[in-house]
Amino acid sequence: MRKYWGILLIAIIFTCCKEAQEVQKADVAPVDALAEDAPVDTQYGFDLEAFKVLKDTIRNGDSFGELMLKHHVDYPKIVRIAEDYKDTFNVKLIKVGKPYVILKSKDSLERAEVFIYENDRINYTVVDLRDSVTAYTDKKNVTYRQREVAGVIQNHLSGALDTLGVDYAVTINLSEIYAWTVDFFKLEKGDKFKLLYKERYINDSIYAGSEPIEAAYFEHKGVPIYAFPYATDSLKQMADYYDDESNNLRSTFLKAPIKFGYRVSSRYNLKRRIAYYGYKLRPHRGTDYAAPIGTPIIATADGTVTESRRKGGNGKYVKIKHNGMYSTQYLHMKDRNVKKGQFVRQGDVIGWVGMTGNTGGPHVCYRFWKNGVQVDPLREKLPTADPIPDTLKTAYLNHIAPIKEQLDCLEYQVWNNEDAGNNKLITQNP
Structure with a gap:
């Protein structure tokens, strides 16, 4: 009997998803379609x-x-x-x-x-x-058709999208949307994606490119990240992309790797001299945040852990690559909470304040790389990214609800080998 009810429940869910897809598709009409059937x-x-x-x-x-x-x-x-x-x-x-x-x-x-x-x-x-x-x-007479794409990465993103017949411009668009949350050079087999966007056709038959992505879902290392464009300012020419909780995907860096209860005990200083070392020049390429031992240390932005170990004067530390431009490092931890290769979100606890390595007191030395060079994060003009304002949050969540449901109902299309000539298409349920 339990088996019967289980099968029935799956059938009901599948039917609901199909109905939701049909309703959503019915709502999508050609935009500015001029005389579609013109001879x-x-x-x-x-x-x-x-x-x-x-x-x-x-x-x-x-x-x-x-x-x-x-x-x-x-x-x-x-x-x-x-x-x-x-x-x-x-x-x-x-x-x-x-x-x-x-x-x-x-x-x-x-x-x-x-x-x-x-x-x-x-x-x-x-x-x-x-x-x-x-x-x-x-x-020319142009019609717009909505395209639904869902796939699983076997080797690389461009290969997966190419086998699904997706314009390379869409691949670039997707990588730009997730530039701050996904390192596309570190994708793993099994990462998943779903896309909604429109394709342009001249006289309803000749392909003429694609429109910006209307909605996306990317699952990287098991972490799901939604993306929906939304304009919070009528004066802006382009909308920002936000996740399903109204957070901006253009995630800026947090001001500090500790939420509260800290003080900046030493700034980034390339001309620092210390009496203990005979006033010799000993540049300090980090920013020290003093806090009690055991205080949680958080990732200042989304990224992938590239190092998590103990080494010399650094003590126990973690290093995170955020995208092709920025990386951060957190030194002197009492202990670490992440492993190399792990994907972390902004605000995740990656370790705790300690005194390992060369340190005169409990603190975390926060180091910041830009294009491979250590810089002062407190002086860098970093990207700003505000979440959806509270006054617009309800409207935003109502707006994305049917779109999110459409994404969730898409079935994944998987090719057994993206680089092979004779690929076999396999369909997976959401």
């Missing part, structure tokens, strides 16, 4: 059947003037475009390799009547040479 002969807003169409790309030595003269456009019209419409179409800035289209008359002269220059995959400039000359910019 090919109305590209660029013209009925191409009414012209003789020439499609080509700008080549070395090509100029707008020469192209127009070649296709029987009067010289005064060319001059007018160059002089009167340079803010819309600067003829001097056409680039080699850019596609263009010339719509020519169907008579024996085949005079160029419209010149269309593709600025990029979506945006283009039209130079209308019929009757009165005009020039304007426009964009």
Whole structure:
């Protein structure tokens, strides 16, 4: 009987997830979709059947003037475009390799009547040479489709995303979102990810890139980290990414490796001289925080433990790599609470204040590396990252609730070997 009820419960949960996915998908409509079913002969807003169409790309030595003269456009019209419409179409800035289209008359002269220059995959400039000359910019019909991706890393992140057919630009976007919480050079087999983002399609068929990630989940060394973009300031051009508890993923460093009950007993000082050593120059490349023995020492930012041991004058210490730029070290511990390779979050207890190594009293010597060089953290202009304001927290949590549910219901797609030619796709439940 227990087995029966267990199977029934799993079936109900799976059904709920599927229903949640369908509801979420139903809510996602194409953004700015313009005439999705427009036939090919109305590209660029013209009925191409009414012209003789020439499609080509700008080549070395090509100029707008020469192209127009070649296709029987009067010289005064060319001059007018160059002089009167340079803010819309600067003829001097056409680039080699850019596609263009010339719509020519169907008579024996085949005079160029419209010149269309593709600025990029979506945006283009039209130079209308019929009757009165005009020039304007426009964009192709674009539809947006939401993409759901969920995978398990076997070797590396880019390989996992590539086998799932994800644009490399999305890989870069994901690494930027988690730059302060995940060391992408230290990923492990079995780390997991889930993504929601939109892909752009021209005329509903031609892929034209991706939009910023709308939601993400990354599980690194068993630690789950959600990411949702949210704008807390209407004046900001870009939204920050926050986790499911409204913490900013652009996590700044804490001001001290101890929460309270400490004092700064010695500052970073490259010109320090000590009487005990005959006033010889003995630079101090750390900041000492004096506190009672046994006081918890916390990680000042998310990262991976690269060292956890005892060595010479350092005594028992821990070193953490936070990203490609920053690392921190905590010396003279009574004992350590983490091991090498362990992933820690900002505020986790990594050890306790002690007097091991060369020290005249209980304290933690906090050392800070930037690009491999020890610097003074109290003088560094470090990234700021505020959590969601209390006044917006309820609105934020309500906003992400259905998105988080959609992420949670995604099934992982795993390739048995990311680098193999004949990969086999395996689906795992959330």
